[in-house]
Amino acid sequence: MTTSSAHILEMSGITKAFPGVLALDNANLSVQAGHIHGLVGENGAGKSTIIKVLAGVYRRDSGQIIIDGKAMAEVTPALVHAAGLRFIHQELHLVPHFTVAESVFMGQEQQGWFGIKSRAMNEAAERFLEETLNAEIRGRTLVRDLGIAHRKLVQIARALIDNQARVVVFDEPTAPLASAEIDQLFDAIARLKAHGISMIYVSHYLGEITSICDRVAVFRNGRDVGVIDDIGLRDSGRMINMMVGRDIADFYPVKNHAPSEPLLTIEGLADRKHFSDINLEIKRGEIVGLAGLIGSGREELVDTIYGLRRAATGRMLLDGKPLTLKSPADAVKHGIVLVPRDRRQDGLVLDMAVADNINLASLQDVARAFLIDRAAAVKRAESVADRLDVRPHNVGAISRLLSGGNQQKVVLARWLVTGSRLFILDEPTVGVDVGAKVEIYRLIEKLAGEGAAVFVSSSDPNELLGLCDRILVLLRGTIIADVDTATTSLDQLIALTTGGELQHGATA
Numbered sequence: 001m002t003t004s005s006a007h008i009l010e011m012s013g014i015t016k017a018f019p020g021v022l023a024l025d026n027a028n029l030s031v032q033a034g035h036i037h038g039l040v041g042e043n044g045a046g047k048s049t050i051i052k053v054l055a056g057v058y059r060r061d062s063g064q065i066i067i068d069g070k071a072m073a074e075v076t077p078a079l080v081h082a083a084g085l086r087f088i089h090q091e092l093h094l095v096p097h098f099t100v101a102e103s104v105f106m107g108q109e110q111q112g113w114f115g116i117k118s119r120a121m122n123e124a125a126e127r128f129l130e131e132t133l134n135a136e137i138r139g140r141t142l143v144r145d146l147g148i149a150h151r152k153l154v155q156i157a158r159a160l161i162d163n164q165a166r167v168v169v170f171d172e173p174t175a176p177l178a179s180a181e182i183d184q185l186f187d188a189i190a191r192l193k194a195h196g197i198s199m200i201y202v203s204h205y206l207g208e209i210t211s212i213c214d215r216v217a218v219f220r221n222g223r224d225v226g227v228i229d230d231i232g233l234r235d236s237g238r239m240i241n242m243m244v245g246r247d248i249a250d251f252y253p254v255k256n257h258a259p260s261e262p263l264l265t266i267e268g269l270a271d272r273k274h275f276s277d278i279n280l281e282i283k284r285g286e287i288v289g290l291a292g293l294i295g296s297g298r299e300e301l302v303d304t305i306y307g308l309r310r311a312a313t314g315r316m317l318l319d320g321k322p323l324t325l326k327s328p329a330d331a332v333k334h335g336i337v338l339v340p341r342d343r344r345q346d347g348l349v350l351d352m353a354v355a356d357n358i359n360l361a362s363l364q365d366v367a368r369a370f371l372i373d374r375a376a377a378v379k380r381a382e383s384v385a386d387r388l389d390v391r392p393h394n395v396g397a398i399s400r401l402l403s404g405g406n407q408q409k410v411v412l413a414r415w416l417v418t419g420s421r422l423f424i425l426d427e428p429t430v431g432v433d434v435g436a437k438v439e440i441y442r443l444i445e446k447l448a449g450e451g452a453a454v455f456v457s458s459s460d461p462n463e464l465l466g467l468c469d470r471i472l473v474l475l476r477g478t479i480i481a482d483v484d485t486a487t488t489s490l491d492q493l494i495a496l497t498t499g500g501e502l503q504h505g506a507t508a
C-alpha cells in the first residue's frame with residue numbers, strides 16, 4: 001500500500017468490535033494535507049469509533065494507520081499527540097472543579113506553565129480564548145459554573161493552546177452550541193485552515209458539512225460507503241442517499257387508526273434557551289412524531305412537557321383545559337402516560353417484581369390491589385405480560401434479571417392496564433432488540449387504534465416515518481416543519497432534521 005504525499009493521514013481496513021457490535025468493519029478514512037475532511041453518517045455508523053481508534057483511545061482489531069507517510073504500528077494518545085494530532089471528542093472530559101485556565105493548560109506543565117502564577121495563567125487563557133475563539137470567558141471561573149457551550153469552547157482551546165496542532169479532529173462540535181457560537185467556531189476553523197492545519201470534521205448537520213468541508217466521507221454500518229470531492233451546497237441529497245442506503249420494509253405496523261378531535265394542544269411554549277414558540281396539536285387516534293438531532297432542543301422540550309423543566313412562557317391544554325404536570329402521579333390522574341428516555345433509571349423499579357412494576361402506574365388501583373386483592377393484581381399483570389410475551393413467563397421475577405427488551409415490555413405493559421388517553425413516549429425503542437421493537441410498534445398502533453393520542457419523540461427517522469401520521473421537525477429550538485408521513489421520504493426527513501438542502505430528484 002503506497003501513500004500519496006498529499007495525504008497527511010491514511011487509515012485503511014480498520015476493524016473494531018465491541019461485545020456484540022461490529023463498530024468498524026474494514027473502514028477507510030484518509031485526509032489530504034490542508035483539507036477539511038467531513039465525516040457523516042447516521043447514529044451508530046462508527047464515526048466516533050474511528051476517531052477514537054485514531055486517537056489511541058480504542059485499540060483497533062486490525063487495519064493500518066499511516067501518519068505523514070509513516071505506518072504507526074502502535075497508536076497511543078501520546079504518540080498521536082507527538083505527531084500533531086489534536087482531538088475535540090464528542091464528550092467533554094473536563095474536570096468540574098478545575099478553573100478555566102487550569103483546564104486550558106492541563107497537560108502543558110512541561111512547557112513551563114507548571115508553578116506559574118495563576119494570574120498570568122488566567123490572563124493567558126483568557127487571551128487565547130478571545131483570540132482563537134472570540135470567546136470572553138474568565139480564566140478563574142470553575143468549569144462546573146460554565147454552561148455547556150462555554151465548556152465546549154474551553155475543550156477546544158485546550159486542544160489548540162500549544163500551537164503544535166497539525167491535524168485537528170472535531171467530533172460533533174456544534175451539538176451544544178448556539179448559532180453565534182457556531183459562527184465563532186467556524187471563524188476559528190477558517191483561521192486554522194489558513195495556517196495550513198488539516199481537519200476532520202464529524203457532524204450530523206449536513207448544512208455545516210457542505211459549507212465548511214472540502215471533501216466528505218460517508219459512513220454506514222461501520223464502513224465507508226463513499227467519498228464526495230469538492231463538496232458543495234448541492235450535495236446534501238447525495239450524502240443522504242449514501243447515509244441511508246436502503247429502506248427497511250414491513251417492520252412497522254399497518255396504519256389502522258383514524259385521528260378525530262384534538263386532545264393535547266401546546267401554545268407558545270418557550271424556555272428562552274433551548275426552544276421557542278412551540279405550537280402543536282395532537283388528536284385522539286393520532287400518532288405525532290417529534291424529530292430533531294441532539295442539541296435541537298428535543299430533549300428539553302419533552303422534559304418540559306413532562307414537567308421536569310419549567311417553561312418561561314406558553315401553556316398546554318388537555319381537552320381545551322389548561323394542564324400542568326407536576327409529577328407522574330399528576331399525569332396518571334389526567335389519563336396521561338409518560339414514558340421517559342432512560343427507563344432503567346426512571347421507568348422501572350429494578351428490585352421490584354415484574355407484576356408490581358406492571359401495576360405501578362394505576363396508582364389508586366394499585367393501592368387497593370396491594371391492600372385487598374393482591375391475587376387479582378398479579379393475575380392482571382400476568383394477562384398483560386402474556387399479551388406482550390414478556391420473558392421469562394413469571395411475573396414474580398425480579399425486574400433487574402430481565403433483558404433490556406423485556407424490561408422495556410414491562411414498562412409498556414403498564415400502559416395497557418391504565419386505560420389512558422394520551423401517551424407521551426420519549427425514545428420508546430432505544431436500547432431494545434429488533435423483536436421487541438416490532439412489538440412496541442404494534443402496541444403503539446393498537447393504542448392509537450383504540451382512540452388514544454400518541455406523541456413520540458425519537459432520534460430514529462425510520463421509526464418516526466414508519467409509525468406516525470405526522471412528524472414535527474425541531475431544528476435549533478424551533479419547529480421548522482410539520483410533515484405528513486404519507487408523502488415524506490426518509491431523505492426529505494433527514495434533510496429537514498440536519499438543516500441540509502435536498503436536491504430535486506434526490507428522494508428515495
Ligand SMILES: Nc1ncnc2c1ncn2[C@@H]1O[C@H](COP(=O)(O)OP(=O)(O)O)[C@@H](O)[C@H]1O
Nearest residue numbers: 018021023041042043044045046047048049050
Ligand atoms: N465503548 C463502546 N462499547 C460498546 N459499543 C460501543 C462503544 N462505542 C460505540 N459502540 C457501538 O458501536 C457502534 C458505533 O458507534 P459510534 O462510533 O459511537 O457511532 P457514531 O459516532 O457514528 O454515532 C454503535 O453501535 C455503538 O453502540
Ligand SMILES: [Mg+2]
Nearest residue numbers: 047048049090
Ligand atoms: Mg458519535
